[in-house]
Amino acid sequence: MNKPVLEVRDLKKIYGQGEATVHALRGASMTVHRGDYVAIMGSSGSGKSTLMNILGALDIPSSGTYKLDGVDVSRLSDAQLALARNRLIGFIFQAFNLIPRTSAVANVELPLAYAGVKPKERRRRAMAALDIVGLGERAGHEPNQLSGGQQQRVAVARALVTEPALLLADEPTGNLDSKSTDDVLKVFDDLSAAGRTIVIITHEDEVGARAKRLIRLVDGAIVSDVRQSPIHLRPVGPAMAGRHYA
Amino acid sequence: MSIFEVIRFSLRGLSANKLRSALTMLGILIGVAAVILLVAVGNGSAKAISDRIEALGTNTITVMSTGRGGSSSTSLTKDMADALVDAELAPDVKSVSPVVSSSSATMTYEGTDHSVATFVGTTPSWFAASSTPVGTGAMFTEDDVDQGRRVVVLGQTVAEELFPGVDPIDKQVTVGGALFTIVGVLDEKSSTGFNDANDTAVAPLTAVQQVLTGYGALTSIIVEASDPDKVDAAQDQVSTILDQKLDVSESSSSTPYRIQNASSLLETQTETADTFTTLLGAVAAISLLVGGIGITNIMLVTVTERTREIGIRKALGAPRRVILNQFLIEAMLLSVLGGGLGVVTALIGSHFEIVGVKPVIVPSSIALAFGVSVAIGLFFGGLPAARAARLRPIDALRYE
Ligand SMILES: Nc1ncnc2c1ncn2[C@@H]1O[C@H](COP(=O)(O)OP(=O)(O)O)[C@@H](O)[C@H]1O
Ligand SMILES: [Mg+2]
Numbered sequence: 001m002n003k004p005v006l007e008v009r010d011l012k013k014i015y016g017q018g019e020a021t022v023h024a025l026r027g028a029s030m031t032v033h034r035g036d037y038v039a040i041m042g043s044s045g046s047g048k049s050t051l052m053n054i055l056g057a058l059d060i061p062s063s064g065t066y067k068l069d070g071v072d073v074s075r076l077s078d079a080q081l082a083l084a085r086n087r088l089i090g091f092i093f094q095a096f097n098l099i100p101r102t103s104a105v106a107n108v109e110l111p112l113a114y115a116g117v118k119p120k121e122r123r124r125r126a127m128a129a130l131d132i133v134g135l136g137e138r139a140g141h142e143p144n145q146l147s148g149g150q151q152q153r154v155a156v157a158r159a160l161v162t163e164p165a166l167l168l169a170d171e172p173t174g175n176l177d178s179k180s181t182d183d184v185l186k187v188f189d190d191l192s193a194a195g196r197t198i199v200i201i202t203h204e205d206e207v208g209a210r211a212k213r214l215i216r217l218v219d220g221a222i223v224s225d226v227r228q229s230p231i232h233l234r235p236v237g238p239a240m241a242g243r244h245y246a
Numbered sequence: 247m248s249i250f251e252v253i254r255f256s257l258r259g260l261s262a263n264k265l266r267s268a269l270t271m272l273g274i275l276i277g278v279a280a281v282i283l284l285v286a287v288g289n290g291s292a293k294a295i296s297d298r299i300e301a302l303g304t305n306t307i308t309v310m311s312t313g314r315g316g317s318s319s320t321s322l323t324k325d326m327a328d329a330l331v332d333a334e335l336a337p338d339v340k341s342v343s344p345v346v347s348s349s350s351a352t353m354t355y356e357g358t359d360h361s362v363a364t365f366v367g368t369t370p371s372w373f374a375a376s377s378t379p380v381g382t383g384a385m386f387t388e389d390d391v392d393q394g395r396r397v398v399v400l401g402q403t404v405a406e407e408l409f410p411g412v413d414p415i416d417k418q419v420t421v422g423g424a425l426f427t428i429v430g431v432l433d434e435k436s437s438t439g440f441n442d443a444n445d446t447a448v449a450p451l452t453a454v455q456q457v458l459t460g461y462g463a464l465t466s467i468i469v470e471a472s473d474p475d476k477v478d479a480a481q482d483q484v485s486t487i488l489d490q491k492l493d494v495s496e497s498s499s500s501t502p503y504r505i506q507n508a509s510s511l512l513e514t515q516t517e518t519a520d521t522f523t524t525l526l527g528a529v530a531a532i533s534l535l536v537g538g539i540g541i542t543n544i545m546l547v548t549v550t551e552r553t554r555e556i557g558i559r560k561a562l563g564a565p566r567r568v569i570l571n572q573f574l575i576e577a578m579l580l581s582v583l584g585g586g587l588g589v590v591t592a593l594i595g596s597h598f599e600i601v602g603v604k605p606v607i608v609p610s611s612i613a614l615a616f617g618v619s620v621a622i623g624l625f626f627g628g629l630p631a632a633r634a635a636r637l638r639p640i641d642a643l644r645y646e
Contacts (some may be wrong), residue, residue: 058561058640079565085639086563097558097643100551101262111562113255116247158562 003070005166005197006055007031011064013050013220024050025061026220034165036231037192038199039208042217048201051217052170055199056091057084069165086114090159092169096151098143098158105130105139108158115162129157133187149180156187160196167191169200173207182238185210193234210235247568256575263548270544271584274619277537278588281530281615283595286605288526292519293606298436299512305474306375307481308506309467309488321463322503324451326491330469336483338476341371343468344451348458353408353447354420360407363445365421367454368468375470378448383415383430386450394452398426401446405431421447422457481507527611534615538622545577549630550645556634557642569635570628577627578620585619 013025024047032038042048053059054066057073066073069088076084085091090111098107108126117125130136133153143151152172159167169188173181185207192198192212200211208214212231216224229236260267311322327344330336351365366372373385386397398419405414414428426449435443455461471480485505488494494501556569589612596605634642 053640056561058643059638082560082563082565084563085561091561093561093643097554097561099262099555099558102258106258110559113247113251114559114562114564114568119251162563 004031004033004067005036005069006199007067008051008055009065011051011054011061011066013047013054013059014062024220025054025064027064028217028220028222029064030215030222030225032166032197032199033231034197035192035195036197037188037210037212037235038215039211039213040199040201040215040217041203041205041208044203046217047220048217049170050220052168052199052201055166056089056168057081058091082114086111087162088165090162090164090167092152092155092159092167092172094171094174096143096148096155096175098151098154100144101142103140103142104135104146104154104157107143107154108161111158111162125161126157129161130154132160132190133157134183147180149176149183152176152180152184153187156184160191165197167196167198169198171201171203173202173204181207185238189235189237206238210238249571252568252571253575255572256579259572259576260579266544266548267580270541270580270623271587273537273540273544274581274584274623275588275591277534278585278615278619279591279595280533280537281527282589282592282607282611283600283605284526284530284533285523285611286592286596286607287600287603288519288523289608290606291603292516292523294603295515295519296512299508299515304508304512305471305477306508307469307471307477307484308508309469309484310465310504310506311463312502312504322467323464326488327464327467329487329491330467330484332487335487336480338472338480338483339469340472341375341470343368343372343375343470344464345372345466345468346451346454346459347465348454351421351447351458353404355408355417358408360404362401362404362421362447363442364447365454365458366446366448367451367459368448369451371470372448372468375468378435379433380430381433382413383428385430385448391450391452394456395450396424396426396453396457397429398447398449399430399432400428401432401448402434402444403442404445404447424453424457426453477507481505530611530615534618538619538626541581541622542626545626545630549634552630553634553637553642553645556631557637557639557645560635560637560639560642566635570632573631573635574624574628577623577631580627581620581623584623585616588619589616 009029011025011028012023015022015024028047028051040048040051050059054061057068060074068084073081073084099110105123105126108129109122112122112125127136127139130139133156135150135153135157138146138150143154146154152175156172173184176184188198188200189210200207202208209228212227212229212235214226214228215222309322324344327342330339330342332339346367348365349363351362353360353362369391370385370388372378373380380399383399385399386395390397398421400414408414408419409417414431417428418425419428420426432444432446432448469480469484471477485501488503489501492502552573559569592612593607596607634645637645
């Protein structure tokens with residue numbers, strides 16, 4: 001509980017150069033401990049995705065340090081980065097990013113394949129992950145045969161199949177209707193209750209209200225960081241969140 | 247990940263994009279098959295030509311008159327032919343066969359007519375010199391020539407026309423109002439060009455002169471050299487003697503006769519055929535190139551999609567090496583499969599006549615076409631993948 005899952009110090013990210021320079025992050029610092037459920041909110045263009053991509057080791061900061069499980073990510077080799085993405089992080093994109101023309105279960109198996117898990121074991125664990133998100137029945141379907149909410153739940157299954165320490169989700173419900181949003185958030189609540197560390201980006205207040213901790217980003221800087229419920233308890237869920245807000 | 251797993255991934259990648267895989271393979275298939283077949287057609291026609299010329303005999307020289315209207319001062323005579331048989335002046339000449347020929351002779355047997363394409367009058371040495379062996383029966387003799395006996399050896403076509411299912415030997419046919427006794431039938435001969443080489447009949451020179459052509463000029467003289475290497479020497483000796491006989495001055499640039507030498511004919515024909523093969527090869531190479539551009543196009547069109555896919559795979563923790571292997575194996579499978587099918591297509595196609603030519607496969611063209619297609623496939627399939635695999639995942643995902 002004392003070693004943080006992730007710790008960023010004074011992260012800056014600058015896109016472009018000269019006239020077109022954009023300061024997407026202006027020195028963000030935060031620490032997330034094991035079991036926490038953090039929501040990051042902010043208006044469009046405030047740097048949420050930029051921060052998330054760096055946390056997911058998909059991008060590198062212009063300056064600042066990022067320690068994942070106590071290890072400085074900037075010192076990792078290409079192969080070690082691949083390993084970190086595979087074993088430590090489960091990343092969920094707003095745009096789902098499933099591999100096209102490939103069945104749901106094959107998509108979910110992918111991270112396990114790269115982890116070197118044998119095909120039989122892989123299939124078993126992928127099916128278990130699909131069951132968790134309630135899509136066991138649709139294992140053989142290809143992405144274009146699934147609704148947006150179902151695709152996103154496949155992506156969630158793919159992110160959690162390797163049982164990573166850290167689940168990162170960039171507006172996972174941004175493209176979903178309220179029913180699908182509820183389905184996906186329910187999965188997150190369950191995962192949080194099971195002790196997973198979750199960082200989720202959202203611009204929807206009710207999504208933010210369900211998290212244990214809420215961070216607000218404005219123009220690439222963290223302006224508020226509020227604990228909404230204790231780290232070691234179950235997340236409050238939709239009903240409580242509603243009351244809390246009222 | 248084991249290499250088998252990577253191969254499984256490649257196969258899954260290929261089957262997930264069936265149309266693209268099929269088109270790419272088709273492009274390679276057509277390119278490879280075209281190259282191999284076109285080169286085979288060129289080679290086949292070259293071979294056909296050289297076979298025909300070789301069938302004429304490579305150690306013979308044909309002397310023909312160039313004089314028009316048959317003015318006696320420029321025509322070839324039996325006398326000249328006899329003068330060429332000279333151990334002193336022409337030591338490399340093995341045999342000399344004076345030839346008269348008629349293309350208007352009609353042969354009749356029991357009411358059946360057949361117009362013989364070439365009725366040849368010559369001496370027995372002609373059969374060996376012109377590589378025209380007698381199949382059944384016998385050829386006529388020197389004595390037959392001396393006595394002007396009316397005997398004849400038929401070509402296969404004539405024998406089949408006049409004697410269907412009957413042995414023609416010792417039968418008598420009428421030619422030009424005279425009776426000829428059949429003594430033999432020639433072996434089947436491969437035809438040159440449009441003429442049927444088997445539509446012929448051969449009789450003693452004297453008999454043909456008496457019955458058909460008269461005692462005027464010879465059509466040609468066929469000279470056989472003692473050895474294929476001596477053809478040039480024999481040719482020099484022949485022209486020296488003929489120049490003397492025909493009173494051609496040393497300085498004169500033109501002679502009243504023309505000497506054709508099968509080996510030099512073979513050489514020029516082979517050169518022509520080689521040029522033809524090279525030309526076809528160039529056309530084929532262009533088609534391979536166009537096929538290659540097609541493949542490149544298909545692969546480039548999908549780079550965006552594939553780059554995004556590589557971004558997803560990297561985000562899920564795929565090591566660069568695994569991604570590279572997967573895409574290289576995909577490209578290799580496509581090009582090897584497409585190329586292999588192209589080779590098979592070409593091999594099957596070579597069993598059929600193409601524009602009247604029986605293709606003869608050149609083995610090196612298989613290696614070349616296959617090698618080039620695999621190289622194109624690997625390069626253009628592997629290059630975008632190699633580039634994408636080096637990108638940061640987020641850049642690959644954003645690629646447009
Ligand atoms: N690849 C990029 N190149 C240039 N500018 C970028 C790029 N990605 C994001 N930005 C800019 O950085 C800022 C923050 O973007 P982003 O992190 O995507 O915001 P959010 O996810 O909060 O909407 C925006 O002004 C955006 O225009
Ligand atoms: Mg965003």
